[in-house]
Amino acid sequence: MHLGLGPDGHTASLVSGDAVLNIKDADVAVTGPYQGRRRMTLTYPVINRSRRVLWVITGSEKAQMLNRLLDGDESIPAGRICRERAVVIADEAAGRQLRGA
Numbered sequence: 001m002h003l004g005l006g007p008d009g010h011t012a013s014l015v016s017g018d019a020v021l022n023i024k025d026a027d028v029a030v031t032g033p034y035q036g037r038r039r040m041t042l043t044y045p046v047i048n049r050s051r052r053v054l055w056v057i058t059g060s061e062k063a064q065m066l067n068r069l070l071d072g073d074e075s076i077p078a079g080r081i082c083r084e085r086a087v088v089i090a091d092e093a094a095g096r097q098l099r100g101a
Helices: 058-069
Strands: 028-030 038-040 055-057 086-090
Touching: 055 058, 058 086
Parallel strands: 055 086
Antiparallel strands: 028 038
């Protein structure tokens, strides 16, 4: 599974406050409106069954969320993705503010 990270902590059209964050019995769902559009997205159950998750994160505007992702902060949608089998690739701008770096 290849995922990106939004500057607000969203991923795979999983956005804070959307009802699809709570779906446990379907692999695909239609989201509520986000940035003027409704989207079809994979849900946590199918994403978390992935053998591997590859995060590709670019841009300084995502640096704070990258720290929260790595901390497993479940208050952001990306933080609810299983980190056990995840690999993160971040460009210099996104990784510049990593805690402990």
